[in-house]
Amino acid sequence: MDYWLIAAKLVTAFIALWLMTRLLGKKEISQLTPFDFISSLMLSELVGNTIYDREAHYAMLLYALAVWMGLSLALEKIVQLLPWLSVPLSGRPDIVIRDGSVDERAMKRNKLDMHQIGMLLREQSVFSVKEVAYAIFEPNGSLSVMKKPNADTPTREELRLPDKPIEMPVILIDQGYMERDALQEIERDETWLKALLQEQGVERIRDVYYAEWSEAEGLHLQMKKRCGTVT
Template identity: 55%
Template sequence: MTDLGVMMMEFTLYVSIAVKLVVALVGLLIMTRLLGKKEISQLTAFDFVSSLMLSELVGNTIYDENVHLSHLVFALVVWTLLALALEKFIWTVPWISRYATGTPDLLIRDGIIDFKAMKRNNLDFGQLSMLLRENDVFSMREVAYALFETNGSISVLRQNDPANLNNGEANSPKKRVCLPESIIENGSINEAALGRLGRDPEWLKQLLQLSGISHHERVLFAEWSDSNGLFYQLK
């Protein structure tokens, strides 16, 4: 084969890749419009799996010389129709949605932490605290209800003015803001948190005894704030 023939084959390959990329981009934009627009943070587990499938579908067809443009278009059309059919089916039979997209789970109900729900969603107290901080909540005592959404975010309903429980405090000097520390998590002492507070396990033992708790293993969760004191929940 001559050099000119090789160059023509290379040129044809590049043109084919470029055309496939354009078609894939247009196809994905159309599919996004049909299925509805969502922010990345709003994607459900099904949306995430669908995105992975689409990326594999497009990636494996663009650079394969044996896959023609018509194959790519056909695959995009079939996948779009399947996704649309599933969406419509879920709307028709709503109870199936909890299997396809999941349902929110209550992690905190009426101020009480549901540890079983945390384990069910593979969450530890550090992750729960991080999700709460993303909602500008730095203390568990502020939370009345917390829902773990299907996209991995958390929705929080706060207690009514937890920092100002007494009347007449509006005109009083502001309290010093202190960052609460989780000192017990699922019966285990968080010694790193005690260190940040400048306290030790003996101090914690005495603190629990003042609250009528003989063993820290009985405590599901406890946090300490220098401004608000001890907050805890037993197992």
């Protein structure tokens, strides 16, 4: 009897979840807001506990699904009627890079570090902060990037120039901390980095918010706001 009850609950839950997805609209995983993600986790926990709990009768599953569907639809309608609720529920986009300069406050608000930003930029085929006019951190965790006009240059093939070796910039300093593994990767040491910083008029590594290095472009750095900005 338990097996038939579990099967009936599973079929009911499957149909109900499909119906809720159709009613609430289709969303890819990458489009889910934090609220959507938490809501889906709670729903899966609710359905799972109800299906395998012997004391949870079939009517309880139907009731739980109906209440959850009602709450979800009501919330969607409320947000449509009161658009100002969309920001506190879903979050707002936040500009984290402006004209090649990282916004420290926006980074702290969104609990981001430069390695995370670097990964999100590379997903947009951007390998250096210098190329970015604006980078907007979206509520779903993605990054929208607008390149600087001079970053969209013609290809070497279009200009009929010989091939140039491709090199990826390496992060050497992240929020005042030196990346020793990155230094080893480019076969340099702390003394070399300090000498390079001194050439830029920087005395202390902890005053640097972000620094990246490439053999072709050299050192690109941004000072912490209280110290001013150097590039």
